Amino acid sequence: TKSTRPQRLLKAVQKHSTRGDPQSVISAIDHFCRHREWAMNVGDEKGSILDSVVSELNPEKVLELGTYCGYSTVRIARLLPPGARLITLEFNADYAAIARQVIAWAGLEDKVQLVEGASGDWIPRMKEHFGIETFDFVFLDHWKDRYLPDTKLMEDCGLLRKGTVLLADNVICPGVPDYLEYVRNSLSYKSCYFKSHLEYTKAEDGLEKSVFLG
Numbered sequence: 001t002k003s004t005r006p007q008r009l010l011k012a013v014q015k016h017s018t019r020g021d022p023q024s025v026i027s028a029i030d031h032f033c034r035h036r037e038w039a040m041n042v043g044d045e046k047g048s049i050l051d052s053v054v055s056e057l058n059p060e061k062v063l064e065l066g067t068y069c070g071y072s073t074v075r076i077a078r079l080l081p082p083g084a085r086l087i088t089l090e091f092n093a094d095y096a097a098i099a100r101q102v103i104a105w106a107g108l109e110d111k112v113q114l115v116e117g118a119s120g121d122w123i124p125r126m127k128e129h130f131g132i133e134t135f136d137f138v139f140l141d142h143w144k145d146r147y148l149p150d151t152k153l154m155e156d157c158g159l160l161r162k163g164t165v166l167l168a169d170n171v172i173c174p175g176v177p178d179y180l181e182y183v184r185n186s187l188s189y190k191s192c193y194f195k196s197h198l199e200y201t202k203a204e205d206g207l208e209k210s211v212f213l214g
């Protein structure tokens with residue numbers, strides 16, 4: 001039967017990158033998506049912005065909502081200090097199976113815990129199931145209509161602390177208007193927009209960085 005795009009992306013990683021070398025994995029995925037088949041990774045341009053936010057923050061506890069093939073998981077995990085932990089949530093079992101292999105190929109499995117399921121189900125269980133107090137950094141890249149409800153859910157579950165940074169992908173394309181309105185007008189957040197482009201295209205997109213003020 002026909003292979004899926006994530007399966008073809010994984011093959012390209014295993015063929016064109018070096019096991020244990022996260023940068024080569026990132027480059028192989030970007031090359032595949034730019035020259036073979038577009039895929040909804042955060043990409044190299046927005047990925048550089050993600051890198052700078054993570055490097056500046058040096059987070060210990062990271063939550064990623066939306067793993068897909070593990071591209072942004074690898075981008076974030078490769079920058080984390082020893083002992084830091086990234087929990088990444090993926091709803092789609094097929095994507096999760098590919099992402100586990102991409103993360104392992106990059107040699108980052110010790111820093112990453114991939115969980116399969118829906119954010120609405122898992123966010124309320126983070127504390128008791130993973131022993132998490134609060135997150136230092138959250139990367140939102142899942143269903144666009146879940147960014148706002150899940151942010152409110154994280155607030156209500158006490159998972160955010162003064163200074164927690166939320167970074168949201170796709171705030172222009174596909175767009176998350178209700179989320180943007182909330183973080184830009186709420187007195188509980190200091191928000192700023194990083195203008196960029198939709199991965200591997202000329203279309204406008206960007207990342208919204210929002211610091212929770214408590």
Ligand SMILES: O=C(NCCCCCn1ccc2cnccc21)c1cc(-c2ccc(F)cc2)cc(O)c1O
Nearest residue numbers: 040065066089090091118119141142143170173174
């Ligand atoms: O849809 C996008 N991502 C979400 C994929 C599904 C996530 C499912 N999921 C994962 C964890 C999880 C937890 N709970 C519930 C659900 C959960 C996306 C789309 C585009 C895009 C597509 C076409 C186009 F023409 C332009 C842009 C670009 C992006 O960068 C994207 O990220």
Ligand SMILES: [Mg+2]
Nearest residue numbers: 042141169170
């Ligand atoms: Mg995205």
